[in-house]
Amino acid sequence: MDLCGRGDGRINNGAVINDDDDTDDDDDAFYKHCDRGPNYTPILLDHNKLVKTSKGGLPCRFYTREGLRITSFKQFTNIIIDHQQHQQQSCDANNPQDDDDGSSSEECKNNNDEMNEFHLYAVPAGRVFIFAPSYIGEIFELNHMKLLPDVVNKSITLEVLSITPKIFDILNIFTKKEATLIVQRALNETSPSHKIKRSTTGSSSTSIIQKRTSENAFDTHRKVALELKKRIFELLGFDEYWNGHDDGLQVLRYNMTTAYVPHMDYISSPSKSIFDYRSQLKGGNRYATVLLYMTDMPTNNSGGETVFSKAWPSSNIDNVDERKSHSDALIELRQSGDAERAGIKEDSWEESMVATCRSRMAIRPYSGRAVLFYSQLPNRQPDRMSTHGGCPVLHGDKWAANLWVWNTPRQDFVGSPVRQDLIDAGYKENTNPSSSTQAQKIKAIFKNSKQDPTMKDAVLYYDEAMYWGKLGFNDPPLHSDTYEGHRWNVKVNDLVVQSWVIGKSKEQEFTI
Numbered sequence: 119m120d121l122c123g124r125g126d127g128r129i130n131n132g133a134v135i136n137d138d139d140d141t142d143d144d145d146d147a148f149y150k151h152c153d154r155g156p157n158y159t160p161i162l163l164d165h166n167k168l169v170k171t172s173k174g175g176l177p178c179r180f181y182t183r184e185g186l187r188i189t190s191f192k193q194f195t196n197i198i199i200d201h202q203q204h205q206q207q208s209c210d211a212n213n214p215q216d217d218d219d220g221s222s223s224e225e226c227k228n229n230n231d232e233m234n235e236f237h238l239y240a241v242p243a244g245r246v247f248i249f250a251p252s253y254i255g256e257i258f259e260l261n262h263m264k265l266l267p268d269v270v271n272k273s274i275t276l277e278v279l280s281i282t283p284k285i286f287d288i289l290n291i292f293t294k295k296e297a298t299l300i301v302q303r304a305l306n307e308t309s310p311s312h313k314i315k316r317s318t319t320g321s322s323s324t325s326i327i328q329k330r331t332s333e334n335a336f337d338t339h340r341k342v343a344l345e346l347k348k349r350i351f352e353l354l355g356f357d358e359y360w361n362g363h364d365d366g367l368q369v370l371r372y373n374m375t376t377a378y379v380p381h382m383d384y385i386s387s388p389s390k391s392i393f394d395y396r397s398q399l400k401g402g403n404r405y406a407t408v409l410l411y412m413t414d415m416p417t418n419n420s421g422g423e424t425v426f427s428k429a430w431p432s433s434n435i436d437n438v439d440e441r442k443s444h445s446d447a448l449i450e451l452r453q454s455g456d457a458e459r460a461g462i463k464e465d466s467w468e469e470s471m472v473a474t475c476r477s478r479m480a481i482r483p484y485s486g487r488a489v490l491f492y493s494q495l496p497n498r499q500p501d502r503m504s505t506h507g508g509c510p511v512l513h514g515d516k517w518a519a520n521l522w523v524w525n526t527p528r529q530d531f532v533g534s535p536v537r538q539d540l541i542d543a544g545y546k547e548n549t550n551p552s553s554s555t556q557a558q559k560i561k562a563i564f565k566n567s568k569q570d571p572t573m574k575d576a577v578l579y580y581d582e583a584m585y586w587g588k589l590g591f592n593d594p595p596l597h598s599d600t601y602e603g604h605r606w607n608v609k610v611n612d613l614v615v616q617s618w619v620i621g622k623s624k625e626q627e628f629t630i
């Protein structure tokens with residue numbers, strides 16, 4: 119295939135489009151785009167099937183805009199023919215009074231350059247495909263995916279809800295019947311590791327945090343979970359289901375007032391870990407999350423939305439004047455009495471979160487709704503805009519499930535990326551599988567000495583993005599159970615000004 123490429127990996131059918139740097143070096147730039155060198159190329163499970171290019175480098179994988187992988191020239195030409203026929207049909211449908219010579223249909227096609235383009239996406243070796251939406255409301259019909267048996271004639275479709283971060287509604291990916299089964303299975307699960315219990319967080323899965331008050335179960339292998347996982351992998355552009363690239367279907371139950379504070383699904387790299395979490399290099403981390411909702415939370419008063427706390431509702435994304443501040447939302451919330459009626463205390467983190475949910479981009483659950491968002495940018499850096507949380511439930515129960523998908527196999531799975539630098543330096547990890555559950559719980563207390571005026575409005579975060587509480591001059595000390603190696607950050611105006619890593623002793627105090 120003779121294809122020309124652009125820096126962002128988008129390829130146009132036979133011609134370079136909008137290329138600012140149209141020089142003879144294009145070919146080289148394209149080859150470099152595909153083979154980013156050993157320090158930037160995670161080794162994926164199909165790596166040994168990649169055939170080197172004539173220049174000796176690793177090749178790109180090619181995808182359509184809808185995430186269908188193109189593996190042969192024949193498939194490519196068939197797709198182009200289909201694309202052209204589709205264009206012709208939509209022109210004919212829009213111009214039924216065509217002249218005999220078909221000139222206005224021709225005009226229709228020529229006038230619609232954007233439609234004439236056929237975009238192909240070149241994904242570097244070792245990387246995974248990421249959808250590239252252009253505007254809110256844009257539709258991606260994934261006609262290559264099998265229809266669900268119960269959803270007659272409705273193809274699996276993405277509808278863009280947000281560009282920054284990238285969020286999509288996924289239509290027709292699972293049925294209400296499957297939603298019911300997932301909940302039943304979770305309730306009937308008895309194995310200690312998978313049954314429903316209070317949620318944890320972080321890379322060690324041991325720390326119960328006070329600000330993730332939901333319960334959860336895992337379903338890694340039952341029929342419905344497996345079918346769903348396979349469907350989600352196909353949707354994301356994987357050729358097949360790759361074991362180890364996900365955390366298993368996690369089923370979440372939130373009772374009244376319970377919530378999950380805004381956080382990133384992307385895991386911050388623990389200071390010492392043989393597993394390489396650095397996705398921007400050749401490591402792996404979570405890059406996509408699919409959320410499935412199993413209950414209806416029909417109104418504002420139900421709560422339980424998934425809130426993207428750094429993003430604005432699409433209705434006022436461009437209209438700065440119409441954005442609601444957190445403090446105005448809090449005043450309105452107190453006036454409405456909604457939080458108080460649900461049993462949420464004034465000045466609690468849950469109350470503050472309801473105000474966030476009512477002023478930022480929030481997705482309302484209904485049974486059968488599914489949403490996809492990405493925690494990594496196309497350059498593999500974590501996307502801080504993907505910070506999100508499960509809003510406090512104000513009425514009834516909320517059931518949801520998530521699938522966290524990784525750009526490489528996870529720790530302990532075949533092909534997982536390792537930190538060769540640490541191994542070379544002689545670092546050994548305790549590989550006893552139960553070691554994480556035996557980790558020593560450490561009590562930490564965080565204080566503000568009020569000596570440093572720049573710390574007047576300090577805020578404490580667990581990791582990068584998990585808001586813990588205010589640590590300003592007028593705030594009481596903050597307490598937490600935590601573990602060795604965990605990182606806590608103090609931020610002022612959203613900038614990290616102090617960072618602590620938990621050491622070995624059982625009780626530790628940190629003061630700014």
Ligand SMILES: O=C(O)CCC(=O)C(=O)O
Nearest residue numbers: 378423424507508518520
């Ligand atoms: O419950 C929700 O809406 C969000 C859950 C979530 O963010 C998570 O489990 O990582």
Ligand SMILES: [Fe+2]
Nearest residue numbers: 381382383506
């Ligand atoms: Fe999450």
